[in-house]
Amino acid sequence: MVPAGGAPALQCHNQMTSQEAIESLDKSFDSKIQDKTEFRGETTFTIAAENLREIAKFCRDELSFDYLLDITSIDNFGEEPRFEIVYHLYSMPYAAHLRLKLKVSEEVGALDTISDIWPTADWHEREIYDMMGIKFNGHPDLRRILMWDGYPFFPLRKDFPLAGLPSDMPDVAFTKITPLEGGPFVTIPSTAGSKDREPRARPPQL
């Protein structure tokens, strides 16, 4: 496994700016980039799931995006393809951000791991598997990370109720429905004091 780090890339691209690096990605993978958006100096590329590993390797080795900040999964319930995965990359030498987005349909429900490219992806991918139920092909240790082994649901999916679901096997997966009378108990995001922001029963105003 190649150690994650931008040292060799930094030497050969010493003069390159982050803008040039992103443009070179655009050129090198022109046909494989489906969409490119820029917002407040940060670039987002939409790519296809099958090109992920190739582009990720290029970003790390050639463009010195040596730091994987986070992997996020989004459930666009009701849309097709249902799931969206977002990779947040950061380049230490250029102090630049780059975002890679890709879509995964519910039938496929799996994509390639990048835990050998950025080792930190190991636990991020486990968390996505745990909360969303998306599998990662080639992951060295794809187990649940927050919930326990034997828990039958994926709690961050939109079709999972806020109160939870009871389990059929109370010995392995002991869990019940949470009472939410008068709920949900939510806060109001504002600059008000903590007394006003305190989570209270605020039924949606219909």
Add this chain to the structure above:
Amino acid sequence: MAETRATAYDSKIEGNVIFTRFDAALNWVRKNSLWPMPMGLACCAIELMATAASRFDISRFGAEVMRFSPRQCDVMIVAGTVTYKMALAVKRIYEQMPEPKWVIAMGACASTGGMYRSYAVLQGIDQLLPVDVYISGCPPRPEALLAGLMKLQEKISGQPAFKDQQPQLAEKLEEVLT
């Protein structure tokens, strides 16, 4: 030189004999050396540690011997949020404690789930264990834990200790004595 004088009990007059109920003696022993099982699961455990430290000094009530082995414990202090992931482990540790045993649910989370109305959190440890004393607070101050401990001591001193431990022998004795 001042002379010390036993006011309640004078062995010279009364001899080396004390009359009491067996239950009362047993309960007196039990309630003054409650060894806690510190089941620290969240921030309440910090208050539990403060209670054990010098300022509040839980040893004034004979409960300073925190054992991390359930085999040597009398009272489990469930201090913190019990997630479903941890719930069956807590139950198993409780089952490993020898009889007689008691449970203190310390704080809002252990008592009712507290602010965690969540799919991941057990809504009160009393769904799994027989709780003797509930302590409110989020987290409760050390004084509240000590008050809870004293409540438990009160409860213990009223229990039929001998009958609970040896029900058959107690029945036989009752038959013989009546």
